[in-house]
Amino acid sequence: MKRVLQALADSLEAQSGSMTAALCDALRRSKGDTHLPPCEPPPAGRMLDQILATGNPDPHPLLAEVARSRETLAWYGARPERIPEAIGARLFFVELLGPDGMVFCDRCRLGLLLQMPESHYPEHAHAADELYLVLSGTAEWRSEGSEPALRPPGSFIHHPGRQRHAMTTQEEALLAVWAWTGDIGFESYSIEAGP
Numbered sequence: 001m002k003r004v005l006q007a008l009a010d011s012l013e014a015q016s017g018s019m020t021a022a023l024c025d026a027l028r029r030s031k032g033d034t035h036l037p038p039c040e041p042p043p044a045g046r047m048l049d050q051i052l053a054t055g056n057p058d059p060h061p062l063l064a065e066v067a068r069s070r071e072t073l074a075w076y077g078a079r080p081e082r083i084p085e086a087i088g089a090r091l092f093f094v095e096l097l098g099p100d101g102m103v104f105c106d107r108c109r110l111g112l113l114l115q116m117p118e119s120h121y122p123e124h125a126h127a128a129d130e131l132y133l134v135l136s137g138t139a140e141w142r143s144e145g146s147e148p149a150l151r152p153p154g155s156f157i158h159h160p161g162r163q164r165h166a167m168t169t170q171e172e173a174l175l176a177v178w179a180w181t182g183d184i185g186f187e188s189y190s191i192e193a194g195p
C-alpha cells in the first residue's frame, strides 16, 4: 500500500496548489498500514478486468499501480442511505486514505471511484474541497457555473466545497482518483434524486 500511496503523491504533485500540497503531505507521511480487508464486488471486478486489459497505447501510469495493488483493495458500493440505490448500483469506491479508509488519516480522504458505463451520477455537493484525477474513461463532467465538458484520462478536476457537480459516462467506464480536504465529513453531502 505504501507504494501506491507514493505513486499517488507523485501524480498529484503535477497539480500545484494548497489542496494538492496537503494531500501529498498526508500521502508521503503515511506508513501505509491497512485497516480493511480486501473486497472486490463482482461487477467492479469485471469492469476493472476490462479497463486493465484495454489496449490503451498510452495508459495512465497509476493504472499499473492499481493493477499491482489490486488484490489488496477494499472496494465498496455506494451507501444506500447516501445515494439512491438505482444510481449507487453503478458506482464503486475505495477509500485508500481517510477516517474510514484502508489507511487511517483524519485530515483528508483519498481513493478511487469506478463509475460504470452508460450511467449518470447526478448533481451532488458537499462541504469538502474535491479533486479528481481521471485514470481511464472519458466522461462528461458538469460543474455549477461551467459548461459541461468531456474530460479524458490525465484530467484534473477541482470542485470547491459546496459546488454542485455531476458526471455521466458513455460507452466507457470511468476510473478516477478522488480526494477531499477541508470539512471531510459526510453530513453536508446532498444529491439529486435522479437523472
Ligand SMILES: [Fe+2]
Pocket (backbone or CB within 6 Å): 124, 125, 126, 130, 159, 165
Ligand atoms: Fe464530489
